[in-house]
Each structure stands twice: as structure tokens, then as C-alpha cells.
Amino acid sequence: MLKLPYIQLPQVFVTGSSFLSRLQDSFLKDARDYQILFLAMFLVLGIGTRDWTLHPELMLAIFASCLLTQLVWTVISDRRSIPHLQPHSISLNLRSAVITSLGLCLLLRSEHYETMILAGVLAISSKFLFKNDRKHWFNPANFGIVAALTLTNDAWVSPGQWGDEIWCGLLFLGAGGIVLKRVGRWDTSVAFLGSYAFLEAVRNFWLGWTWDVLAHRLMSGSLLLFALFMITDPRSMPNARVGRLIWAVSIALLTFFLRNNFYLSTAPFWALFALSPLTILIDRVFKANRFSWSSLTNAKPTSLSSHLSPNH
Amino acid sequence: MKLLRTLIGVVTACLIVFCFTPAALAFCGFYVAKADTKLYNQASQVVIARDGNRTILTMANDFKGNVKDFAIVVPVPVVLKKEQVKVGDPKVIAHLDAFSAPRLVEYFDADPCAIMQRRGEDRVMSAPSSQSVNESKPRRGGNLGVTIEAKFTVGEYDILILSAKESGGLETWLNQSGYKIPSGAKQILQSYIRQNMKFFVAKVNLAALKKTETQQLRPLLMAFESPKFMLPIRLGMVNANTDQDLLVYILSPKGQVEVSNYRTVKVPSGDQIPVYVKNEFGGFYKSMFQTAYTKEGRNIAFLEYAWDISNCDPCSAEPLSPEELKQAGAFWLNQSSPNRSSSNSTFITRLHVRYTRNKFPEDLMFKETPNREQFQGRYVLRHAFAGAAKCEAGNQYRKSLVQRQEKEVQTLAKLTGWNTQEIRKKANITQAPKPFWETIWR
Numbered sequence: 001m002l003k004l005p006y007i008q009l010p011q012v013f014v015t016g017s018s019f020l021s022r023l024q025d026s027f028l029k030d031a032r033d034y035q036i037l038f039l040a041m042f043l044v045l046g047i048g049t050r051d052w053t054l055h056p057e058l059m060l061a062i063f064a065s066c067l068l069t070q071l072v073w074t075v076i077s078d079r080r081s082i083p084h085l086q087p088h089s090i091s092l093n094l095r096s097a098v099i100t101s102l103g104l105c106l107l108l109r110s111e112h113y114e115t116m117i118l119a120g121v122l123a124i125s126s127k128f129l130f131k132n133d134r135k136h137w138f139n140p141a142n143f144g145i146v147a148a149l150t151l152t153n154d155a156w157v158s159p160g161q162w163g164d165e166i167w168c169g170l171l172f173l174g175a176g177g178i179v180l181k182r183v184g185r186w187d188t189s190v191a192f193l194g195s196y197a198f199l200e201a202v203r204n205f206w207l208g209w210t211w212d213v214l215a216h217r218l219m220s221g222s223l224l225l226f227a228l229f230m231i232t233d234p235r236s237m238p239n240a241r242v243g244r245l246i247w248a249v250s251i252a253l254l255t256f257f258l259r260n261n262f263y264l265s266t267a268p269f270w271a272l273f274a275l276s277p278l279t280i281l282i283d284r285v286f287k288a289n290r291f292s293w294s295s296l297t298n299a300k301p302t303s304l305s306s307h308l309s310p311n312h
Numbered sequence: 313m314k315l316l317r318t319l320i321g322v323v324t325a326c327l328i329v330f331c332f333t334p335a336a337l338a339f340c341g342f343y344v345a346k347a348d349t350k351l352y353n354q355a356s357q358v359v360i361a362r363d364g365n366r367t368i369l370t371m372a373n374d375f376k377g378n379v380k381d382f383a384i385v386v387p388v389p390v391v392l393k394k395e396q397v398k399v400g401d402p403k404v405i406a407h408l409d410a411f412s413a414p415r416l417v418e419y420f421d422a423d424p425c426a427i428m429q430r431r432g433e434d435r436v437m438s439a440p441s442s443q444s445v446n447e448s449k450p451r452r453g454g455n456l457g458v459t460i461e462a463k464f465t466v467g468e469y470d471i472l473i474l475s476a477k478e479s480g481g482l483e484t485w486l487n488q489s490g491y492k493i494p495s496g497a498k499q500i501l502q503s504y505i506r507q508n509m510k511f512f513v514a515k516v517n518l519a520a521l522k523k524t525e526t527q528q529l530r531p532l533l534m535a536f537e538s539p540k541f542m543l544p545i546r547l548g549m550v551n552a553n554t555d556q557d558l559l560v561y562i563l564s565p566k567g568q569v570e571v572s573n574y575r576t577v578k579v580p581s582g583d584q585i586p587v588y589v590k591n592e593f594g595g596f597y598k599s600m601f602q603t604a605y606t607k608e609g610r611n612i613a614f615l616e617y618a619w620d621i622s623n624c625d626p627c628s629a630e631p632l633s634p635e636e637l638k639q640a641g642a643f644w645l646n647q648s649s650p651n652r653s654s655s656n657s658t659f660i661t662r663l664h665v666r667y668t669r670n671k672f673p674e675d676l677m678f679k680e681t682p683n684r685e686q687f688q689g690r691y692v693l694r695h696a697f698a699g700a701a702k703c704e705a706g707n708q709y710r711k712s713l714v715q716r717q718e719k720e721v722q723t724l725a726k727l728t729g730w731n732t733q734e735i736r737k738k739a740n741i742t743q744a745p746k747p748f749w750e751t752i753w754r
Contacts, residue, residue, distance in 0.1 A: 051577040053685060111685060156681035163575040165609065207503035212673040220573070263540045265572035265679050 031182035032095040038175040039102035039229065045171075046106065050161060054105070061113045063101045065120030070097035073128040096140070096235075097124060103141030103230065107222075107269075108148055110155045118152065119144040127235075135283070136236045138276045146273045149266070159265040162221020169219045176228025185232050187241055191248035193218075193227045199256040226268045238279050240286035247282055251275050355557040357405055358543065361641030362680065363565050365537045368641030372405045373529040379516045382529065383491055385547075387509040389538040391461040391473050397512075399467030400531040404639045408561045410629035412617035412662040414579065414689030416593055417626055421697040424709035456481035461510060467530060468521035474511040478502065482511070491515075496550045504544070533641065544675040545667055555610075555668045562661045563621070563642050564680055569661040571613040572679040574672070576663070579614045580604055584692040585724045586717065586739035596691075599728035601664070611671040617662035618687040626690075659684060694720075717741050 046052050070093060100123050110116055123144025130137035148155035162168055180186035197218055204214040231237070231251060238244045254271035258264045359370035375382045457477030464471055476482035479502035486493050491513070504511075514532060521527055548556065562569040570576040580600060589596045604614070624631060634645055642658050665676065696713055700706070721739060725732045 051575070053683075109681070109683065111683065154682040156679075156683060158570060158576075158681070159572045159679065160570060160575055163609070163611065207506050208499050209503055210673065212670075216573070216673045263542075263677075265677065 030095065031179060032099060034179045034182055035229065036095060036098050036102065038179060039099065039106065041175070042172075042225070043102060043106055046161070050163075052158075052161060053109070058110065058113065058116050059105045061116040062104045062108075062120045063098075065117040066097045066101040066104070066124050067094070069121045069124035070094070073125065077128060096127070100124060100140040100144065104144050106225065107141070107157055108145050108155060109158055110148065110152070112152075112154055115148055115152045115155050119148040119155070122147040130277075132280050133283075134235075135279060136233075136276075137280065139230055139233045139236045139272060142230060142269055142272050142276070145269055149269075157266045157269065159220065159222045162225070164216050164219040164221065166219065168221045169224055172221065172224040172228055176224070176232075180228065180232055183232065183234055185234050185237065185244070188232055188237055188244045188248045189227050191245045192231055192252050193224075195249045196223075196227075196252035196256060199252065203256075203260065223268065226272075230268075231272055236276055236279060238282040238286065240283070243279075243282040243286045247275065247278060250278065355559060356548075357409065357559045357561070359405060359408060359561045359563065359640050360541075360543075360678075361563040361643065362541060362569075363644045365539050366535075366643065367538060367541075368533060368535045368643055370400055370405065370531050370533045370641055372402065372531045375529055379521060379529060380518060383513065383515040384532075385486070385491070385493075386512040386514075386534075387504040387507075387544060387547075388473070388512045388534065388536065389509060389540060390536055391475070391510050392512060392534055392536060393462060394464040394466065394471075396535045397464075397466045397471060398533050399469065400533045401639055402528070402531055404632070404636050405531055405561075407629060407632055407636060408640060408660070409559070411621075411624065411627075411632060412561060412619070412660055413628050414581075414597055414616055414691070415626065415628040416590060416691050416693060418590070418693045418695065420695045421709075423697055423699055423701060424705040425701045425703040456485045458482055458485040465517055465520060466532075468517055468524055469514045469532060470517045472513040474513060476501075476505050476511065479505055486513075494550045497547060500546050500550065504547075535641075535643075541678045541680070542675050543678075545665075545672060546675055549667070549669045549672070555666050558665045558667065560661075560663045560665070560676075561640075562663065562678065563637070563640060564659050564661070565642075565644050565657055567659050567681055568615075568618045568683040568685065569663070569678050569680050570615075571663065571665075571676055573674055573677045574665075575608075575612040576615055577604075577608055577612045578687055579616050579664070579689045580727055581687070581689050582692070583723050583727060584694055584716075584720055585727070586720045586735065586741075587693045587695055588738050588740070589691070589724065590693055593691075596724075596728060599730065601666075603727060603729045605666050609671075610666070610668065613676070614664045614666075615661065615687060616664050616689045617660065618683075618685065619660055620684065620686070621658045621660045624688075 047054055074093065101120065104116070104119055104123060108116070108119055110119075123140040126138050126143040126147075127136050127140050130143075145155075145157060149157070176189065177186070180189055197214075200217055201214055204211070204217075231248065238247050251268070251271045254275060255267045258267035258270055264270060357372040357374075359372075361368045361370075371384070371386070373382075458481050459475045460472055461475050462471075462473040474482065474485075476485075479498045482501055482505065483493050483498050512534065516529065521529075524530075543558075543560065545556075545558065585596070601614070605612075621637065622631060632640070637658055638645055645656060645658065665672075694716070696717075697709065701709060717739065718741070721732055721735045721741065724730060724735050
């Protein structure tokens with residue numbers, strides 16, 4: 001988390017080299033900075049090369065509502081836990097709110113401010129309302145999207161917006177790979193994509209379609225973005241590797257089921273939303289089973305706290 | 313149980329057309345009305361009216377061969393009864409086409425010397441638009457695993473609803489029954505059979521056709537309920553070597569419809585182009601579409617029109633009357649069922665897909681959105697003021713006119729890929745304004 005008083009902006013501009021070293025020191029240390037960088041890049045790329053009807057004012061509404069909600073909840077929860085704390089020393093988790101805002105900008109579409117603001121407020125609020133032992137029950141952007149889709153009549157998601165170009169897929173894979181390597185949670189994406197691809201391949205074979213049909217289904221930019229940047233949120237996934245694998249495979253199964261039986265093109269979002277709370281259960285089960293999985297569970301949970309803590 | 317029913321019942325609103333004569337095979341998509349002006353060689357038109365899972369699908373029929381050779385095979389999600397099928401009025405589809413077609417708008421420059429700025433009269437020109445019952449019980453088709461689920465006549469069509477266990481049997485049955493199936497279709501039929509689809513087979517009843525007023529093949533409408541919102545294009549591509557154009561008019565009480573498994577891209581619109589294009593708008597639109605299609609990677613669906621159907625601005629044709637809309641399938645209009653919210657609004661989305669086998673491996677899937685943003689393919693012609701305009705403002709106007717016309721030439725060249733010199737010649741622009749440095753040191 002970023003401590004507000006430590007942002008010493010004026011010094012950043014002293015010299016070019018000090019700026020770069022400062023940037024390296026303060027900015028790209030956290031895996032989420034890479035995530036912000038790539039998500040922002042995708043957004044620019046999407047607006048620049050794709051036919052998206054994204055209105056700047058709606059994006060602004062998302063950012064403003066996410067950041068303000070984060071601020072309000074941070075003040076409320078910090079006051080509640082440490083009443084004597086001075087307001088200026090409140091640690092504000094800006095990165096998380098920015099990632100959520102970028103995720104909503106990339107995926108959610110609406111014509112109205114109210115819907116976007118509702119999505120932003122509920123997305124961030126879900127982190128503070130539905131949490132358990134420093135873990136969120138839901139991925140905030142996913143919660144915001146599902147909330148907007150169910151609570152309003154004018155929100156939608158465009159699954160075909162990225163198309164299926166190879167360069168798009170490679171870009172997502174490359175960027176996702178870098179981020180996941182930093183977070184140490186690549187196994188979730190691999191398990192999700194692997195099991196989903198396997199299920200689709202079996203279906204494809206059974207239906208007798210040629211393999212380019214399968215490739216077209218799997219190279220969807222939206223699916224890759226989901227697999228590499230949404231389900232990889234370390235705050236809402238199980239701690240133990242085996243738990244993460246079970247979790248990711250379950251999401252893949254539900255996605256496959258919803259997509260092929262209910263013809264939901266937004267299946268991954270619903271699957272993640274429905275199965276996210278399983279994390280709590282999985283964490284309990286695999287925590288108890290310390291003997292078998294201790295080496296795996298201990299390896300990553302510490303890295304989770306190190307990545308998400310303000311001054312590790 | 314409901315889940316089971318959904319699982320069993322869900323399949324698709326699918327159409328494929330097999331053409332019987334060699335000439336017909338080249339078209340092998342939906343057999344539907346082409347452009348009035350023959351704008352596209354191989355165009356099919358489909359109207360889908362959809363609210364929730366309820367769908368009314370219209371296939372226009374513009375079969376040009378001998379009607380006795382006409383037949384279609386359409387995979388459908390459920391066994392259709394006679395009451396679910398009817399013939400429609402081809403004029404309604406022609407009207408939908410004209411209403412949503414890309415359009416030219418003309419403006420006339422006012423006299424720059426006139427004190428009062430008159431707004432030129434605006435005119436709109438539409439783009440050349442693309443333009444006795446025998447019911448029987450289910451019967452087995454020998455030991456081929458093909459079951460005739462229903463058999464009836466609607467208008468000039470004899471219709472069979474078939475279910476099959478495997479594609480080999482279905483192929484043999486169709487061939488034995490006189491339907492010529494293109495080779496290579498078997499594998500694709502198999503995948504539709506495994507998706508639990510039935511097959512809607514229609515051919516022309518010549519006696520019934522003679523009794524009709526116009527003796528023309530009318531569009532076929534079918535009504536069904538299914539969560540699957542798609543159009544199969546794979547069977548239509550079995551024997552097609554070239555690209556095919558498909559125009560889908562989607563009516564929805566909610567808003568725009570987009571393709572969920574390919575990109576939906578707005579067709580270039582709003583550009584100002586040289587006035588002479590008025591006389592060759594068809595050629596312009598064809599070239600522009602081809603250029604945009606190539607630029608976007610050939611695997612996209614173009615949005616040509618998205619509008620609330622009750623109005624238009626500018627109009628390329630009169631809006632459709634509620635009666636016509638109902639004929640086009642908008643069943644929700646004035647529906648007074650207590651269970652459903654009655655809606656009087658209809659939003660039309662016109663999608664133009666040019667597909668080839670290598671770029672469109674999967675059938676088209678659609679997604680309804682609440683997006684009511686309006687869009688139209690619209691191109692602007694601006695006529696220069698023809699009077700003398702002998703004043704300072706007139707001189708300024710003439711200077712700006714040269715620049716404007718050159719810009720229009722460049723825009724047209726960029727949109728269509730046409731040669732700028734030829735455009736200038738046709739636009740009657742003698743030459744481009746010279747850059748300032750060309751004359752200063754002479």
C-alpha cells in the first residue's frame with residue numbers, strides 16, 4: 001500500500017536519472033504496478049485500434065467513484081480499528097482501486113454515469129464488506145460487473161470486442177506472464193486455461209469441428225484477459241497451490257457449462273462470481289491438512305503478504 | 313427438470329441452404345433477396361426479431377433458378393409445428409433494407425455574400441439497398457436413423473421437420489429423397505445433429521405456387537423459443553470458394569445487438585466526399601466496404617445501422633408501420649400478455665457480414681445489449697455555391713472551396729482505394745492546389 005505522506009513529488013523532477021531510479025525504486029517494485037501498466041496499455045490499445053464506444057467521461061466516473069470509495073472505506077475502517085490515528089497517516093490502497101477502475105473500464109459498458117458509479121462504488125465496497133482474514137470473497141472488478149449487470153438495465157459486456165487476432169493473444173500472454181511471474185500465481189491461469197481448453201477440445205472433437213474452431217474459441221482476447229488479469233487476483237484466490245488448482249478448474253468447468261448449455265457469452269464472469277467465495281472454504285480445508293501441503297502453502301502465502309504490503 | 317428441459321431444448325436458430333443446381337451451389341448461403349440493384353453478387357438477408365428467448369426468424373427468398381430446384385435445409389432447435397411456420401411478405405424485408413441502408417446526404421452551400429446565412433436544403437438519397445396442409449405423424453426414414461417429425465405445407469412450401477441420429481443416414485436420406493447435398497456437408501451436419509438440432513427442410517409445392525398471386529417465392533418465417541442466439545454459416549460455406557455477404561436485420565425491444573464471437577465494427581461514416589459520387593453511390597459503397605473489410609482483417613461484422621425504428625434522421629425510407637414491424641416478427645408490439653411487460657419500442661441493428669471459410673471458422677453468435685446509441689452509415693455531399701459571389705467573402709469562399717474539394721478527393725481515395733487523379737478528373741477538379749514552395753523561386 002502507498003503511504004500518502006511519502007509521496008514526495010517535487011523531488012522526482014530533480015534529474016532524469018534520479019527520476020528513473022526513483023521510478024524503479026518506488027513504482028515497479030510492486031507486481032500490481034506492472035498490472036496497472038499493462039491494463040492501462042490494453043485500454044489505450046483498445047481505444048486506439050478497436051472500435052470501442054468508450055466515453056472518457058464515463059471512464060472518469062469509474063475512476064472517481066473507485067478512488068473515492070476506497071478513500072471513504074479506508075478512513076472508516078482505520079478509524080474503527082485505530083481511533084487515535086491522524087487522518088494524514090492513513091494508508092490508502094490506491095493501486096488496488098486503480099486496477100479495479102482499469103478492469104471496469106476495459107470490460108464494462110454502459111451509457112449512463114449512474115451505472116458506472118454504482119459499479120465502481122460496489123466493486124470497491126465489496127472488498128471492505130465481504131472480507132475474511134485479509135482475503136476478499138470476490139474480485140472487486142468482477143463484483144462491480146456482476147452488480148451492474150444484475151442491478152441495472154443498461155450495463156453490458158462485449159465479449160467480442162478484442163476479436164481473435166494472434167498478436168492480441170500473444171500480447172496478453174506476454175504481459176500476463178510477466179505479471180504472474182511477479183505475483184507467483186501463474187498456476188491459477190495455467191489451470192484455468194488448461195482445463196477450459198481441454199473441455200472445449202473434447203467438445204470440439206465430439207462435435208466433429210475442425211481445430212480452427214477450437215483455436216477461434218480459445219484465442220478470444222476477452223477470455224485471455226480474464227484468465228490472466230482477473231482470476232489471478234491473489235487477494236481473492238486460495239492460498240494453497242492445490243486449493244488454487246481446484247478453484248481454477250472449478251471456474252473453468254462452470255464457465256464451460258454456462259457457455260455451452262446456457263449460451264452465456266459472459267460465462268467467465270458469472271463463474272468467477274459464483275465460485276469466488278469458495279476460496280474461504282478451500283483455505284480452511286487446506287490449512288487443516290498441513291502435513292501434506294505445508295511446503296506449498298507456506299511458499300506462497302508469505303509472498304502474498306509481501307506483494308500486497310506497503311513496505312515490505 | 314427445468315434444467316433438463318433447457319439442456320435438451322437449447323439449440324439454435326440456424327439456417328443453411330443447400331442449393332440444387334450447379335449455379336445455385338455457388339450461393340449456398342441463405343437464399344434471400346439480393347440488393348435491388350444487385351449491389352452484392354452473393355448476399356443473403358435474414359431478419360431476427362428477438363425478445364428474451366423468443367425468436368421469430370425470417371429468411372428472405374430470392375431464388376433465381378427454376379423453382380422446382382429450390383430447397384433449403386435449416387437446422388432448428390426444436391421440432392416446429394405448422395403453427396410455428398408461415399410465409400411472409402417480401403415487401404417488408406425490402407422496406408427494412410431500404411430503411412436501414414447506408415445513405416447519402418446532400419447539402420447546398422449558401423451564397424457567401426448573402427447577409428442572412430441560409431441553410432442549404434438538405435436532401436437524402438438512399439443507398440442502393442442491398443437488397444393445403446398434410447400433417448402426418450412421425451415416420452421413420454427406413455433404417456437410416458432419420459425420423460420425419462412433422463410434415464406440412466405452408467403457402468408455396470412443402471415442409472419436413474427431420475431428426476437424425478447420424479449424418480451419414482441423414483445425407484443418404486436426403487439424397488434418396490431427391491435433395492442434392494454438397495459433398496463435405498456430412499461432417500458439418502454431424503456436429504449439428506450432436507447439438508441435438510432438428511432439420512427444417514423446405515421445397516416448393518408447384519401447385520400451391522401457381523395459386524399464389526405473384527407466383528414468387530415468399531420469405532419463410534419461423535417462431536421458436538431458444539436461449540441460443542446465433543446463425544450457422546458453416547454449411548453455407550461448404551462449397552463456396554468466394555466470400556459471401558450476409559445482411560442481418562435484428563429487431564429487439566431492448567437495444568443494439570452485437571456479434572459476441574467476432575468483432576463488431578462500425579462501417580466508416582460521416583465523411584464528406586465529392587459530389588459526383590451521387591451518380592455512382594453503389595460503386596462507392598462497394599469499394600468502401602471492401603477497403604474497410606480488408607483493413608479490419610476480414611473477420612469482423614460491420615454495423616451499418618442502429619436506430620430506434622420509430623424515427624430516422626435523415627430518412628432513406630419512411631419508417632415501418634407497426635403492422636409491417638409485426639409482419640417482420642416484432643411480436644412484442646402491443647402485446648397485452650399479463651406475464652410480459654408490454655413494449656412498444658423496437659430497435660433495429662443492421663449487421664453486414666462478409667464471410668469466408670478461413671476467416672469465420674465458427675457460426676455467428678449474437679448478444680443483445682441495452683445500448684441504444686444510434687448509428688448510421690452516412691456520407692455527405694456538399695454542393696458548392698454556383699452564383700457569382702462578387703465580394704470579399706466570396707473570394708474567401710472560393711479559396712476555401714479548393715481546399716475543401718481536395719480534401720474530399722483525399723477522403724474518397726482513402727475510403728475506397730481509388731486513384732486520386734481519376735477522382736479529380738471525375739470530380740472536375742483540374743488539379744490539386746500547389747504547395748507554396750513550388751512557385752516562389754521560379
